[in-house]
Amino acid sequence: MKKIEAIIQPFKLEEVKDALVGIGIDGMTITEVRGHGRQKGHKEVYRGQEYVVDLLPKVKVELVVTEARCEEVTGALAAAARTGKIGDGKIFVLEVAEAIRIRNDDRDEVAL
Amino acid sequence: MPSKTQTESPDTETLRDRFFATGDASQLQAGRSEIVDSVVASAWNDFLAPAFPAGMALLAVGGYGRQDLFPHSDVDLLLLVEKRPAGAGKEALSAFLRAMWDSALRLSHSVRTPKECCELHDENVELNISLLDERFLVGDRALYETLQERSPRFLHGQRQTLIRHLCELTRPRHAKYQNTIYHLEPNIKETPGGLRDLHLLWWLNKLRDDPLVASEWLNGLKPSQDFLSTLRCFLHYRSDRDDNALSFDAQEEFTEQQFLPFEEPEAWMRHYFFHARAVSRAALRAMDASEGQNSSLLKGFRQWRTRLSNAEFTVSRERVFFKSPKTIPYDPELVMRLFQFVGRHGFKLALESERRIAEHYTVIEEHYKKRAPHWAAVLETLALPNAYKALTAMHETGVIRAVFPEWKRIECLVVRDFYHRYTVDEHSLLAIKSLEDLKKAEQPARQRFADLLSEVEEPALLGLTLMFHDVGKGEGDGSHAARSVTFAEEAMDRIQLPPRKRNLVRFLIERHLDLSAAMSARDLDDPATARMLAESVGTVEKLRCLTLITYADVSAVNPTAMSPWRLEQLWMLYLATYNELTRELDTDRIHESRTDSPEKARFLEGFPRRYLRTHSEEDVDQHLELDREREESGVGVQIVRRNGVYDLVIVCKDRPYLLASVAGTLASFGLNIVKAEAFANAEGIILDTFAFEDPARNLELNPSEIERLEFTLERVALGKLRARNLLKTRRTPPPPSKGGRIPPRVSVNQDASDRATLIELIAEDRPGLLYQVTRAISEAECDIRLVLIETEAHKAIDVIYVTRDGKKLSNETAGALKRAMLEAGKIE
Numbered sequence: 001m002k003k004i005e006a007i008i009q010p011f012k013l014e015e016v017k018d019a020l021v022g023i024g025i026d027g028m029t030i031t032e033v034r035g036h037g038r039q040k041g042h043k044e045v046y047r048g049q050e051y052v053v054d055l056l057p058k059v060k061v062e063l064v065v066t067e068a069r070c071e072e073v074t075g076a077l078a079a080a081a082r083t084g085k086i087g088d089g090k091i092f093v094l095e096v097a098e099a100i101r102i103r104n105d106d107r108d109e110v111a112l
Numbered sequence: 113m114p115s116k117t118q119t120e121s122p123d124t125e126t127l128r129d130r131f132f133a134t135g136d137a138s139q140l141q142a143g144r145s146e147i148v149d150s151v152v153a154s155a156w157n158d159f160l161a162p163a164f165p166a167g168m169a170l171l172a173v174g175g176y177g178r179q180d181l182f183p184h185s186d187v188d189l190l191l192l193v194e195k196r197p198a199g200a201g202k203e204a205l206s207a208f209l210r211a212m213w214d215s216a217l218r219l220s221h222s223v224r225t226p227k228e229c230c231e232l233h234d235e236n237v238e239l240n241i242s243l244l245d246e247r248f249l250v251g252d253r254a255l256y257e258t259l260q261e262r263s264p265r266f267l268h269g270q271r272q273t274l275i276r277h278l279c280e281l282t283r284p285r286h287a288k289y290q291n292t293i294y295h296l297e298p299n300i301k302e303t304p305g306g307l308r309d310l311h312l313l314w315w316l317n318k319l320r321d322d323p324l325v326a327s328e329w330l331n332g333l334k335p336s337q338d339f340l341s342t343l344r345c346f347l348h349y350r351s352d353r354d355d356n357a358l359s360f361d362a363q364e365e366f367t368e369q370q371f372l373p374f375e376e377p378e379a380w381m382r383h384y385f386f387h388a389r390a391v392s393r394a395a396l397r398a399m400d401a402s403e404g405q406n407s408s409l410l411k412g413f414r415q416w417r418t419r420l421s422n423a424e425f426t427v428s429r430e431r432v433f434f435k436s437p438k439t440i441p442y443d444p445e446l447v448m449r450l451f452q453f454v455g456r457h458g459f460k461l462a463l464e465s466e467r468r469i470a471e472h473y474t475v476i477e478e479h480y481k482k483r484a485p486h487w488a489a490v491l492e493t494l495a496l497p498n499a500y501k502a503l504t505a506m507h508e509t510g511v512i513r514a515v516f517p518e519w520k521r522i523e524c525l526v527v528r529d530f531y532h533r534y535t536v537d538e539h540s541l542l543a544i545k546s547l548e549d550l551k552k553a554e555q556p557a558r559q560r561f562a563d564l565l566s567e568v569e570e571p572a573l574l575g576l577t578l579m580f581h582d583v584g585k586g587e588g589d590g591s592h593a594a595r596s597v598t599f600a601e602e603a604m605d606r607i608q609l610p611p612r613k614r615n616l617v618r619f620l621i622e623r624h625l626d627l628s629a630a631m632s633a634r635d636l637d638d639p640a641t642a643r644m645l646a647e648s649v650g651t652v653e654k655l656r657c658l659t660l661i662t663y664a665d666v667s668a669v670n671p672t673a674m675s676p677w678r679l680e681q682l683w684m685l686y687l688a689t690y691n692e693l694t695r696e697l698d699t700d701r702i703h704e705s706r707t708d709s710p711e712k713a714r715f716l717e718g719f720p721r722r723y724l725r726t727h728s729e730e731d732v733d734q735h736l737e738l739d740r741e742r743e744e745s746g747v748g749v750q751i752v753r754r755n756g757v758y759d760l761v762i763v764c765k766d767r768p769y770l771l772a773s774v775a776g777t778l779a780s781f782g783l784n785i786v787k788a789e790a791f792a793n794a795e796g797i798i799l800d801t802f803a804f805e806d807p808a809r810n811l812e813l814n815p816s817e818i819e820r821l822e823f824t825l826e827r828v829a830l831g832k833l834r835a836r837n838l839l840k841t842r843r844t845p846p847p848p849s850k851g852g853r854i855p856p857r858v859s860v861n862q863d864a865s866d867r868a869t870l871i872e873l874i875a876e877d878r879p880g881l882l883y884q885v886t887r888a889i890s891e892a893e894c895d896i897r898l899v900l901i902e903t904e905a906h907k908a909i910d911v912i913y914v915t916r917d918g919k920k921l922s923n924e925t926a927g928a929l930k931r932a933m934l935e936a937g938k939i940e
Contacts, residue, residue, distance in 0.1 A: 024353045085813045104214070 676756025
């Protein structure tokens, strides 16, 4: 099993969700986050004073999938989240050791 | 993931085995509905029956209601209640749903009172629509009967609103798939012509008040429904989930099923398109008819068009009707006049007219068997302003194959090579459309071709050529062009086309691939290329026609095939050949009597003449400027965007693998090289030029990336950075299917150029392919003069002009190089 974590542009969330549902992924966790990567922040003027916004709002999508589907899912996710501009975000793939459904103790892939 | 009941229950297993033995979907669907019915009934008995002795009924709705359950379809359940459950009732409901959930059914449920079921849910019309398919399962029958009483009244009252909503839901779905059934990897549920369209017809049928017309929409679609259902069952089993995407790999696997009587995916995909086309047409017509029913304003607006009606045809709501269809059997030519009317005014055929044609189809076919139309009538049709619409209508009603039986060969014929998007018949019609669209072209790059079209003596002959240029596809080996000519000859015989026109059409069909071939694999600046083409076309008129045929043919391959780069290439090729034919010298490329500064003279000293021929005075000045930069920093780099592609020039001291390194760097930025050229002067200064495309629009959207690219290129050219390291981080995208792998092929051509050996490599495209190939050439101590790169989907076709010590390669060296390049192009 793999965990996929994607940091994406907030306005791309709907498209990403549709793309994932479209390939049969129906479980995911969405979090509103703030941060910066190479994009850094940008300058804004507020009441005449310039200040640096260094943490940009982003959305984090997390999901756990079987090994076999990982490539397909990251592909669909990237395609849906891409605008081509700097700031489109990143996808991380992590190894998952175990999954347990709390309600009935289902284990691993059955629990996904 | 595999669900518990589905793997453990022997019934489910039996159903699965039976399906794979017979391919019969309806049996499987009925069986699966039965299994789900029993799961629901047992959960009802365990949890709900004790808590609801009355006041609750379970209804199957949606696909489950229609007993149309695919192996992994959602199970839609309506819990019909007298009033909202509370307390113990609510507890029981939760326990019931949990039990259903744990039985691994993908349950979608809703809890409603009969009153709520009979309210319009603007936000959730799907609920109202799912009720069209309700089926009583278990529970309070009296409660269900109250719903049955209310429901027809509600549906009757809201009929028009529901129809409108249905159409509103359908249009964006079709638009999402570009309103076409022609997808190489279609989603067989959602694309136009998919199962969802069949459901739409089913619902519209139920909502219409004139069941006669409605049931006609579904008439004859049973085979399509069976075929699509079998496919969908297979896809669900194959992926073990609700997967409806017919990927290339799925197509290959489906072909292996014992119940399928076809050996190749192409063969049954042709059937898929036949079915999808039938369904899609029926759905569009039904929507058209249903929506049109109630829009009086629109009706009034469209009605004014009726003034276009004549003695034979009436126009109403932008649809053409026969005035007296009963005369078709006595005057089958009426049908041809109908299509000409369409071609003149651009309206669509009315559903009614299509039906009349279908009714008398045998008469029409017999008529044209005996009496082919005269060429003048054919050309007249092709010359009409909306010829494409006329031909499309002829195609859709099947009249085109009655008139030209050759068309039967290409109907729904699939070219399964990942590059062609459309079936051959659709491609031929779209090619005609792309010429028609030229007349409205606004971009200067296309207007040049529009001007060309206006100079052609008889444009209708281009239409005739395009209709037949690919009829030879689909069987036999070798070139389809020659086979197309054979079939076209038969047709031209029948319509008695005069010899002069006939010669032109024959020539155009025979040679319709020549310009594309030259564009992708020949150096357009090499006089040998223009000479060869000029010899083969002979006259300017033929060249014009062939250029336009090529324009139309490439444009109709897929929506992006005619890229700005190809458009430019085609124009350059036309110009070069035109000049060769008319001997008009392209003066601004010859710099015989330049008065150069000593610096410029030194810079130019030793560059091949070809450099001067292919670069303008302005280019040379800029290159000189880059050489000055080189003197200061060791390298001069310039990137300019023009005609939709980027031009890169690098000037630096020669070093091994320079071209390869630059190619690798561009690949590491995700850029597609389309052409590369290398020149060296007497001082050993190298000037490399690259033309590349930016498919992800990375440079356009992120201007700072150009600077980063320039900086990286400088460091690579100076040897401070290795292209190999840059490429390490780029992954090779997987090929579209296992069957789509492309083993490398290399061919050597010693005759195509006067000065160099041509090596053509066909290989699977991947980032850095050119890097590896050019490395192999450098390792063999050969010099690269020019590289032309063409990609068709994931197939790369590289043509490389190679020399050694300024001369063509010896056969021995060429052989060794061929082996090295095969190794470089190998799939990893």
